[in-house]
Amino acid sequence: xxxxxxxxxxEIQYVAxxxxxxxxxxxxxxxxxxxxxxxxKLPREEAPSVAMVGARVCSEYGRKxxxxxxxxxxxxxxxxxxxxxxxxxxxxQKGALDAGGQSxxxxxxxxxxxxxxxxxxxxxxxxxxGGILSELAPKIPPKSQHFPxxxxxxxxxxxxxxxxxxxxxxGTFITVDMALEQGKDVAVIPGRISDPFSKGCNxxxxxxAYVVTSPEDIFDIxxxxxxxxxxxxxxxxxxxxxxENKENIVYSCLDFYSKNLDDISNEVSMPVxxxxxxxxxxxxxxxxxxxxxxxxxxNTENN
Amino acid sequence: xxxxxxxGAVFGMESDTVHVEVNISDGMPVFExxxxxxxxxxESKERVRTALRNEGIFLPPKxxxxxxxxxxxxxxxxxxxxxxxxxxxxxxGKLPKERIENTMFIGELSLNGRLNGIKGVLPMVAKxxxxxxxxxxxxxxxxxxxxxxxxxxxxxxSSLSDVVSFLSxxxxxxxxxARKNSSEKxxxxxxxEVRGQEGAKRAAxxxxxxxxxxxxxxxxxxxxxxxxxxxTTILPPLSAEExxxxxxxxxxxGLLQKKEGIMTDRPFINPHxxxxxxxxxxxxxxxxxxxxxxxxxxxxFMDELLEFRRSVLEVLRQPLEEGKIxxxxxxxxxxYPAQFIFVAAMNPCxxxxxxxxxxxxxxxxQIKTYMNKLSAPLMDRIDICTEVHRTGIKHLFSxxxxxxxxxxxxxxxxxxxxxRTGDIQKERYKSTGIHYNGELKGEDVxxxxxxxxxxxxxxxxxxxxxxxSVRAYEKICKVARTIAVxxxxxKITLEHIGEAAGYRLEKGK
Ligand SMILES: [Zn+2]
Numbered sequence: 001x002x003x004x005x006x007x008x009x010x011e012i013q014y015v016a017x018x019x020x021x022x023x024x025x026x027x028x029x030x031x032x033x034x035x036x037x038x039x040x041k042l043p044r045e046e047a048p049s050v051a052m053v054g055a056r057v058c059s060e061y062g063r064k065x066x067x068x069x070x071x072x073x074x075x076x077x078x079x080x081x082x083x084x085x086x087x088x089x090x091x092x093q094k095g096a097l098d099a100g101g102q103s104x105x106x107x108x109x110x111x112x113x114x115x116x117x118x119x120x121x122x123x124x125x126x127x128x129x130g131g132i133l134s135e136l137a138p139k140i141p142p143k144s145q146h147f148p149x150x151x152x153x154x155x156x157x158x159x160x161x162x163x164x165x166x167x168x169x170x171g172t173f174i175t176v177d178m179a180l181e182q183g184k185d186v187a188v189i190p191g192r193i194s195d196p197f198s199k200g201c202n203x204x205x206x207x208x209a210y211v212v213t214s215p216e217d218i219f220d221i222x223x224x225x226x227x228x229x230x231x232x233x234x235x236x237x238x239x240x241x242x243x244e245n246k247e248n249i250v251y252s253c254l255d256f257y258s259k260n261l262d263d264i265s266n267e268v269s270m271p272v273x274x275x276x277x278x279x280x281x282x283x284x285x286x287x288x289x290x291x292x293x294x295x296x297x298x299n300t301e302n303n
Numbered sequence: 304x305x306x307x308x309x310x311g312a313v314f315g316m317e318s319d320t321v322h323v324e325v326n327i328s329d330g331m332p333v334f335e336x337x338x339x340x341x342x343x344x345x346e347s348k349e350r351v352r353t354a355l356r357n358e359g360i361f362l363p364p365k366x367x368x369x370x371x372x373x374x375x376x377x378x379x380x381x382x383x384x385x386x387x388x389x390x391x392x393x394x395x396g397k398l399p400k401e402r403i404e405n406t407m408f409i410g411e412l413s414l415n416g417r418l419n420g421i422k423g424v425l426p427m428v429a430k431x432x433x434x435x436x437x438x439x440x441x442x443x444x445x446x447x448x449x450x451x452x453x454x455x456x457x458x459x460x461s462s463l464s465d466v467v468s469f470l471s472x473x474x475x476x477x478x479x480x481a482r483k484n485s486s487e488k489x490x491x492x493x494x495x496e497v498r499g500q501e502g503a504k505r506a507a508x509x510x511x512x513x514x515x516x517x518x519x520x521x522x523x524x525x526x527x528x529x530x531x532x533x534x535t536t537i538l539p540p541l542s543a544e545e546x547x548x549x550x551x552x553x554x555x556x557g558l559l560q561k562k563e564g565i566m567t568d569r570p571f572i573n574p575h576x577x578x579x580x581x582x583x584x585x586x587x588x589x590x591x592x593x594x595x596x597x598x599x600x601x602x603x604f605m606d607e608l609l610e611f612r613r614s615v616l617e618v619l620r621q622p623l624e625e626g627k628i629x630x631x632x633x634x635x636x637x638x639y640p641a642q643f644i645f646v647a648a649m650n651p652c653x654x655x656x657x658x659x660x661x662x663x664x665x666x667x668x669q670i671k672t673y674m675n676k677l678s679a680p681l682m683d684r685i686d687i688c689t690e691v692h693r694t695g696i697k698h699l700f701s702x703x704x705x706x707x708x709x710x711x712x713x714x715x716x717x718x719x720x721x722x723r724t725g726d727i728q729k730e731r732y733k734s735t736g737i738h739y740n741g742e743l744k745g746e747d748v749x750x751x752x753x754x755x756x757x758x759x760x761x762x763x764x765x766x767x768x769x770x771x772s773v774r775a776y777e778k779i780c781k782v783a784r785t786i787a788v789x790x791x792x793x794k795i796t797l798e799h800i801g802e803a804a805g806y807r808l809e810k811g812k
Contacts, residue, residue, distance in 0.1 A: 196660040
């Protein structure tokens with residue numbers, strides 16, 4: 001009953017392998033899907049596409065990187081392929097869509113199921129501005145055993161797999177192995193050697209993956225016309241904000257890695273009582289975020 | 304051959320005098336006890352008979368009737384052994400009657416005539432004093448608590464023969480007195496031992512200053528219990544009245560003789576999470592106060608808060624709202640005081656290590672679900688939430704070089720400040736029934752935590768940003784009030800509100 005996409009859900013379309021419109025990139029991977037269900041569009045063949053992968057739980061640094069790369073790549077017309085999972089996946093895709101670009105979500109369930117539920121806004125945006133894809137028939141619920149097969153489609157649809165953050169021995173390695181098997185390039189964002197979220201990334205770099213420190217590096221790898229611009233990662237000059245002097249001092253000591261109240265108070269040499277009220281003001285203004293009780297990071301949404 | 308002896312009993316927290324009447328008459332030789340007695344009181348017969356025999360007094364083959372009045376109250380415990388024995392000796396004419404008059408007798412007898420300690424001596428002696436009774440004969444074990452009541456002569460005795468000697472006007476040889484130096488226990492505990500944790504220590508001082516309930520969040524083994532224990536060392540010392548109140552609870556529970564006569568230190572109680580509802584709330588066949596009452600005027604610390612049974616956490620509601628607890632039993636309900644600073648601790652996430660991403664891989668959703676296990680009524684009663692973290696070398700590349708060697712302030716210094724803020728609050732709330740900011744509710748918050756325009760607007764911004772409830776608004780106000788008092792400021796400033804908001808429990812949206 002699913003061969004021709006005859007569903008009461010009129011949005012869902014289906015293209016079988018061998019039919020016109022079936023993504024050509026998938027023809028070149030081992031065990032290509034028999035067909036693809038989709039809502040919205042399929043990735044364009046002529047446009048370059050990049051898969052963004054990374055941890056579901058990520059650091060503020062990871063958020064920032066995913067968002068910026070999503071935006072910058074999408075602005076250049078690069079399609080962002082990802083799994084719509086929590087964390088890096090959805091942040092990168094959202095970045096791409098917000099920048100007016102295209103993004104495609106490949107699901108481990110039927111295309112009519114939004115998982116995780118909290119990503120419904122993203123899901124709806126993808127339907128309109130990009131596409132939702134799956135090899136699984138509609139109504140099939142997400143199951144953990146679907147995800148490795150789903151990941152092979154993500155890397156299969158991409159020209160390059162970009163790993164943003166990965167812990168040691170994480171699931172990201174499975175995706176990377178598949179990408180290599182499919183002959184795709186793997187590029188990695190390096191991190192601090194002490195950072196648990198970057199352990200896996202640094203490991204991949206040691207194994208010979210591309211080092212990526214700016215979106216331009218990706219254009220290079222994809223041999224894309226260059227147009228070097230300013231560094232998107234430069235934090236805004238603190239003085240650009242209309243912050244009071246003391247707020248400035250406290251804000252300056254924060255970064256993408258969380259710091260607790262005591263550490264901040266020690267660094268800025270102010271009593272905790274004073275620091276706490278300054279932190280609340282900075283939080284109110286949206287410059288920082290409290291990720292755990294009395295643990296603060298610079299807010300990526302605002303930087 | 305009739306005799307009437309004064310004794311006492313405890314009903315819940317209340318104590319009352321009980322009269323033991325003994326009548327010895329001709330007739331069938333029986334020994335009977337009447338007057339609404341529990342089993343252990345009826346068993347008194349055998350203990351008294353044997354103890355008397357070992358004292359050289361044999362019960363005559365006559366009809367012995369013992370009545371305990373008032374008859375409408377159920378009498379429990381073993382404190383009536385001594386008055387029954389004395390009554391019989393007196394009725395047999397073996398004791399001078401005038402020495403027995405206006406004297407209260409309480410104590411449990413062993414078969415060899417030794418006198419054992421009993422529960423509730425303190426409130427019974429206090430009752431004797433109120434009733435104008437001039438002397439109390441009590442077990443030696445309870446000497447210290449009995450003597451804590453001033454204005455009544457207390458005669459501690461260790462055996463039935465002591466009692467006989469005393470009543471015949473002879474000297475009693477006094478056993479060695481082992482009076483411990485009071486408050487020895489807390490003296491070896493000090494706030495300065497808590498290294499680092501400046502944020503949590505500040506939160507603890509605010510909690511102690513305004514009697515606010517507090518929650519500590521942090522990974523296992525970072526010193527949450529250590530910090531909680533030391534809160535009692537910075538609280539103001541118990542007043543004479545409070546001390547008597549707390550001691551009475553311990554006396555009724557039978558825990559006082561192990562302590563130093565009367566409680567001068569604020570209690571610190573930390574029940575294990577496997578505790579039963581009854582042990583927590585109080586009750587039992589012979590009613591005794593539970594853990595919540597043992598913490599009265601002190602600190603009730605519940606580590607691993609989420610591990611406690613739901614029914615136990617449910618019990619907390621009444622004490623947190625009203626400062627007391629009703630314990631219902633078949634014979635009636637007893638009211639026990641239970642006003643304490645509630646200090647709780649929990650992990651930040653299911654694995655316990657968030658936000659240390661080296662060890663924690665819990666998802667945002669898991670963490671949220673975990674925190675949501677805190678029930679709303681409980682959250683409503685917690686004014687301050689703080690983080691306790693690992694100090695010292697975090698990991699190889701930590702920004703901080705090593706644990707700061709500097710010692711913090713000692714308890715005495717902090718306590719001085721806490722007493723000062725307490726005095727200011729006492730003055731402010733004179734004749735309102737309120738003692739501390741932590742007790743403010745509803746309308747009182749509006750009245751006593753007045754915010755000026757700018758400050759009100761700031762707090763409204765905070766409310767909006769995190770979508771906070773009215774309850775959260777009140778809590779921030781109360782804590783800000785305490786911080787203002789700590790700085791001896793009449794006005795609540797933006798800084799006070801900011802800091803109070805930083806210690807809020809509600810994470811908001
Ligand atoms: Zn965790």
